[in-house]
Amino acid sequence: MPTLFAPGQLQALTFFTGAIHLGIGTLLWLVWRTRRTGPGFGNWVLTEWCMGLAWLLVLVQAVAPQQWLPVLYTLLLLLAPAFYEQGLRRFFLRPPAWHPQQSLLFALLFTLLYAVAVAQGANLHQRIVVFTALQLPLLASIVRQLWLITHERPAYRILWLLLAALCLQITAQSLRIVEHLQSPSLPEVSSNNPLADHTVGMVLLFSVVFSLLRSSVDLISVQIRTEQALQTTLQQLEQRANFDGLTGLATRQYMESALPALQQRCLRHEEQLTLILFDLDEFKQINDNYGHPVGDAILAAMGACVREHCRGDDLPVRIGGDEIALLVYGGRPDQLASLLQRLRHAIRAACSGLVEQPVTLSIGIAYFQDAEPFAPVYRRADQAMYSAKRNGRNCAYVHTPESTPTQLELGHLPATGMPLTA
Numbered sequence: 205m206p207t208l209f210a211p212g213q214l215q216a217l218t219f220f221t222g223a224i225h226l227g228i229g230t231l232l233w234l235v236w237r238t239r240r241t242g243p244g245f246g247n248w249v250l251t252e253w254c255m256g257l258a259w260l261l262v263l264v265q266a267v268a269p270q271q272w273l274p275v276l277y278t279l280l281l282l283l284a285p286a287f288y289e290q291g292l293r294r295f296f297l298r299p300p301a302w303h304p305q306q307s308l309l310f311a312l313l314f315t316l317l318y319a320v321a322v323a324q325g326a327n328l329h330q331r332i333v334v335f336t337a338l339q340l341p342l343l344a345s346i347v348r349q350l351w352l353i354t355h356e357r358p359a360y361r362i363l364w365l366l367l368a369a370l371c372l373q374i375t376a377q378s379l380r381i382v383e384h385l386q387s388p389s390l391p392e393v394s395s396n397n398p399l400a401d402h403t404v405g406m407v408l409l410f411s412v413v414f415s416l417l418r419s420s421v422d423l424i425s426v427q428i429r430t431e432q433a434l435q436t437t438l439q440q441l442e443q444r445a446n447f448d449g450l451t452g453l454a455t456r457q458y459m460e461s462a463l464p465a466l467q468q469r470c471l472r473h474e475e476q477l478t479l480i481l482f483d484l485d486e487f488k489q490i491n492d493n494y495g496h497p498v499g500d501a502i503l504a505a506m507g508a509c510v511r512e513h514c515r516g517d518d519l520p521v522r523i524g525g526d527e528i529a530l531l532v533y534g535g536r537p538d539q540l541a542s543l544l545q546r547l548r549h550a551i552r553a554a555c556s557g558l559v560e561q562p563v564t565l566s567i568g569i570a571y572f573q574d575a576e577p578f579a580p581v582y583r584r585a586d587q588a589m590y591s592a593k594r595n596g597r598n599c600a601y602v603h604t605p606e607s608t609p610t611q612l613e614l615g616h617l618p619a620t621g622m623p624l625t626a
């Protein structure tokens with residue numbers, strides 16, 4: 205590898221590299237403190253600070269050599285990738301394959317091995333080989349995490365950049381090992397000065413470039429996650445606003461926004477749009493006798509039956525309480541009677557395991573006049589339903605604008621059964 209810098213320039217570059225890492229770390233720390241970055245981001249701050257401090261200690265060692273300093277900055281340089289790997293797992297909520305602190309433990313163990321090499325009087329060539337070789341497994345564990353994350357979450361493809369840079373770094377580190385192994389022992393590298401290594405300029409440059417890339421990817425990852433969380437929240441809010449949680453039917457608000465499109469489609473196909481309103485009979489008594497959870501189960505079963513028996517074009521809606529509306533295409537009495545009969549049977553069957561009394565419905569029907577708003581049609585359907593209630597329940601009435609509600613003949617479905625007792 206080429207020597208890029210003169211010794212004086214190397215000291216300046218080392219200082220510059222340390223300062224850049226510390227600066228980036230502080231910037232990330234500010235983001236971490238002020239924004240919702242999520243777990244793991246703090247580990248990435250530590251990565252930058254470890255790197256920054258390590259390079260400044262390398263500079264101190266070059267200027268005023270100390271016996272113990274190489275072990276200290278080696279520890280920091282090994283902790284940096286360990287923190288980053290741990291940050292990746294925490295940020296992306298990946299369960300650790302082994303001990304959660306595995307990479308940190310490795311960093312400590314590897315530092316111990318390095319200290320042994322120093323204690324054995326290894327020269328600079330040997331120390332560089334030992335340090336670089338010890339760093340490779342930690343870098344490889346980051347590669348593994350990045351590989352798995354980008355496969356599990358395609359939205360984070362930006363991490364491919366980091367993966368490519370890491371692979372490049374691992375290749376460069378491996379070449380460095382080979383080069384140092386092949387080098388004859390040179391007099392200048394037998395000293396304690398880490399900047400005497402003729403490839404250190406390359407390492408410093410790589411460190412700065414990689415740090416800039418890594419922190420950019422970290423910030424982009426936070427942005428991606430924030431946007432995804434926002435998207436999910438919006439979808440949940442939309443789902444809650446548009447669909448009733450108990451019955452799974454549309455809400456009245458959703459129905460009113462969807463109505464113009466339904467009416468347009470009906471007009472285009474010259475079809476009648478019909479509103480069918482159902483209300484459970486004596487539902488209050490069911491709640492009182494069996495309790496609200498059973499009442500809820502009946503409403504849920506009713507919602508499921510309506511969803512199952514209506515066609516894809518129809519729109520089932522929970523108006524409120526035990527009142528459900530169904531907007532259907534077509535208004536022929538025989539078609540409506542057949543649909544209602546199927547629904548009454550299905551609801552009764554679905555509720556038979558919940559209460560002893562057969563569950564019955566009072567039904568009101570009204571027709572939309574072209575693009576008529578919902579309110580007047582609902583009023584007519586409501587009047588028709590109350591006619592059904594007044595006339596003994598368990599039946600259906602149709603309201604036409606011209607006349608008072610008239611009964612729609614449905615098949616027989618007895619309302620009698622066991623008394624309403626829990």
Ligand SMILES: Nc1nc2c(ncn2[C@@H]2O[C@H](COP(=O)(O)OP(=O)(O)OP(=O)(O)O)[C@@H](O)[C@H]2O)c(=O)[nH]1
Binds near residue numbers: 485487497503524597
């Ligand atoms: N379990 C349960 N009960 C509800 C819910 N919403 C409303 N209710 C109850 O449903 C009952 C509605 O009763 P009504 O429709 O007014 O009267 P009813 O007893 O069904 O009598 P008729 O309609 O005249 O046959 C009330 O007791 C409400 O408290 C709900 O989400 N779950």
